[in-house]
Amino acid sequence: MSFTRRQILGGLVGLGVVGLGAGGARYWLGRTRGAKTHDYELIAAPLDVELVPGHTTPAWAYGGQAPGVELRSRQGDWLRVRFINKLDEPTTIHWHGIRLPLEMDGVPYVSQLPVLPGEYFDYRFKTDDAGSFWYHPHLSSAHQLGRGLVGPLIVEEREPTGFRHEKVLSLKTWHVDEQGAFTAFSVPREAAREGTRGRLTTINGKPLPTLDLPAGQVVRLRILNLDNTVTYRLNLPGGEARIYSLDGHPVEPRDLGKEYWLGPGMRIELALKVPAEGTELSLRNGPLRLATLKSVASSEAPGDWPAALPANPVPEPDLEKAQVLRFNFEWAATLASGAGRPSNYWQINGKAWDINDKTCADRPIAKLKKDGHYIFELRNMAQYLHPIHLHGMAFKVLDSDRKNIIPYFTDTYLLGKNETARIALVADNPGVWMFHCHVIDHMETGLMAAIEVA
Ligand code: C2O
Ligand code: CU
Ligand code: CU
The missing domain is CATH 2.60.40.420 (Cupredoxins -  blue copper proteins)
Structure with a gap:
């Protein structure tokens, strides 16, 4: 995929870009016909915060707070975020868990180029799933997320729920x-x-x-x-x-x-x-x-349990015709690096992702047919927990050899010690999607792969 370099902030004067601390202000570019929009201007910038009383921590913030400002949309509406990078290093925003087109997924060199210091990037996508999601960078993750670049993305249900x-x-x-x-x-x-x-x-x-x-x-x-x-x-x-x-x-x-x-x-x-x-x-x-x-104290009449929330429009995988793919998550101490190379302690099916190699995504670990049905067998070969996350598509957790599962759709499954679990999905979203452990330093030391849907 080829990308064009994004606009630089210098050209934005007319927009009256708000300063540090006032981020998260809404801006309006005019409405998209037929659908409502939720528009934000979101700035990433350094911010001193007080986590330990009497001391300051030099955090990095989204919209003047760490964790970042809450972004809200409504099911079926558009979310539009003009993201402005006021850090002194490149970054991106990935929208964790919500299904969207690849161009909006925030993975550097796969979805877009990194947003350089002083640049902005317009993220815009329709929020078809309601629920609790979040956002974070997808490069230099250990320190960017570690310093506070994480924030909630809430998508309200289309119709009011029983929750007040x-x-x-x-x-x-x-x-x-x-x-x-x-x-x-x-x-x-x-x-x-x-x-x-x-x-x-x-x-x-x-x-x-x-x-x-x-x-x-x-x-x-x-x-x-x-x-x-x-x-x-x-x-x-x-x-x-x-x-x-x-x-x-x-x-x-x-x-x-x-x-x-x-x-x-x-x-x-x-x-x-x-x-x-x-x-x-x-x-x-x-x-x-x-x-x-x-x-x-509350003056309202006591509330009762609300009805179940309405399901999101996720396609149901057909287990009869699904093709089975196996993924082993392994510890690979022998790969521990020499000088100057990143350390790779983890592998998926014998392959370690190298965060310094921009071409890893060109070698997907699996190629899925668009609209094909798949069962993934996930095997944890080690004793540590791996929250296994897939971008771009929701998957259904079917069963596990360690615990009782009531099948449910998710974007992240916590694979326990030496556990084998099966998940299923319909590969309905074309693109190259990251598939990784969400323990950030596992992901940065090998436990990531790309899955292609075409
Ligand atoms: Cu929370 Cu690859 O993401
Ligand atoms: Cu994600
Ligand atoms: Cu892990």
């Missing part, structure tokens, strides 16, 4: 020390194991927040894992919570149960029946508190 209250909770565990200074985003020793973990866990940029929720109401909690590495083992002891959606896709509502493992890049939507005024619940990661959910 909602909260977005963006989880991130920052790589900072006690003074708020950044520590290494990726350490080879850790990249070869579970991934390099940060130290300071936050929700919407705050450690251990207290969130007020209206007593007696049912609140939709959109919980997004925007972290590079951590799988949060979500639990809510004593809370009455039901799962309504996994990643971008509704499920038949069911109890949260004891614990849900939310891997990097994954999302879960819960309905929580908020207890009587004054009650406090702990949202936890395993035994560790993430947030206090505090019930506050």
Whole structure:
């Protein structure tokens, strides 16, 4: 594919580009006929934030906040984002989980050229899927995401749902020390194991927040894992919570149960029946508190569980006629690098992706026929978790040899220790799509591949 260089910011004077900190302002280019648009001007720029009280952290922000400003659209409408790069290095935006055309997918040299410092890029696509998605760069990922370039993208359902209250909770565990200074985003020793973990866990940029929720109401909690590495083992002891959606896709509502493992890049939507005024619940990661959910007075009549959310328009794979493809996710210590070369600790089917080689996408690991039906057998040959993510298409998780699966559509499946799972999809979106582990330093040390649909 060939690309043309994007406009440089100098030519944009007439638009009155807003300064640092005021990003996220909406701009209007006029409406697209027949559909509504949701227009944003989104700036990526350095921003000092206070994660550790009394100390500043030199974060990178989208729209003047880290995690980034929330972008919202509505199912069937257009989202248009003029993205302006005010960092001093190239970047892109990838829209995680939402199905869109390849040109809007934000993968450098596959979808577009990197957006250079001072340049802008207009992302525009129709948001046909409703749900909780997110956005992040797709180059220099360990440090760009690590510094805070991650943000929620919420697409509301076309018709009103039974939810009257909602909260977005963006989880991130920052790589900072006690003074708020950044520590290494990726350490080879850790990249070869579970991934390099940060130290300071936050929700919407705050450690251990207290969130007020209206007593007696049912609140939709959109919980997004925007972290590079951590799988949060979500639990809510004593809370009455039901799962309504996994990643971008509704499920038949069911109890949260004891614990849900939310891997990097994954999302879960819960309905929580908020207890009587004054009650406090702990949202936890395993035994560790993430947030206090505090019930506050509400004058509204008590709410009841809303109906299930409407399914997104994802084509149903035909398992009878599907072709089976196997993918092994392996640890490959022997590839550990010599000087000057990137370290590759991981492989898919014996091949390691090299983030410094712009031509990797020219050698797709699989070629799918447009509109063909496929079953992927995913095998984790190692003991570490791999949240396996596919761009461009949603897939249906069928079964696993380690856990009971109620089949559901998703964009990311958390492949457990030595697990084999089967997923299925209709290859309806032409392009070259990334297929990778969302533990960022696994992805950057080999665990990525391209899948072609033509
Ligand atoms: Cu969240 Cu390749 O992406
Ligand atoms: Cu993605
Ligand atoms: Cu991994």
